[in-house]
Amino acid sequence: MLYTSKSAEQAAILSVAQKMCTAIRTAPKTQGKDYIDCCIATGKEIAALARKMEEIGTEYEKAFILRDAGNLRASQAVILVGVKNVYHGLDAVCRYCGFDGCRACGDQGGECVYGPIDLGIAIGSAVALASDHHIDNRVMFSVGRAALDLGYLPEGYGCILGIPLSISGKSPYFDRKKST
16 A cells, blocks of 8 residues: 555644643643643644634734634644643642632632643643654644634633644744734
């Protein structure tokens, strides 16, 4: 059988994306508690994300989101990874959230810092794996914002980031035009 470069590259993207989900799941987490979830989007889901990003970028006049939508359209897959806001019960010994403790943070609708810290560690593991397999990638808030609006992760995942993946002759994420 003869495999074209395009079919081999698509298989590689999906294989690495699955491995990235594994890296996200097994990354170290605060107190050993896992409040992170992820999924892989391709095809129609990427197109829907890009359209939503264009809506958001236009509505809020944010050129970088429009630029990122173009980058996403040039991607073969995207990992969506999110974290739930869960208070870890460290109270006054911590206060990294800026409140006097977990109860005050929760009462005021604050975000526990440990979820985003765990999310960052998990994303670091995932993008390192992608890079080790020569898959171009970039972490994007804008993709996560659109995924949140579209409900691509279960309810309760209020902080989502996207990691678009690409195999091409030149990374679509490298020479990005500056925008505000």
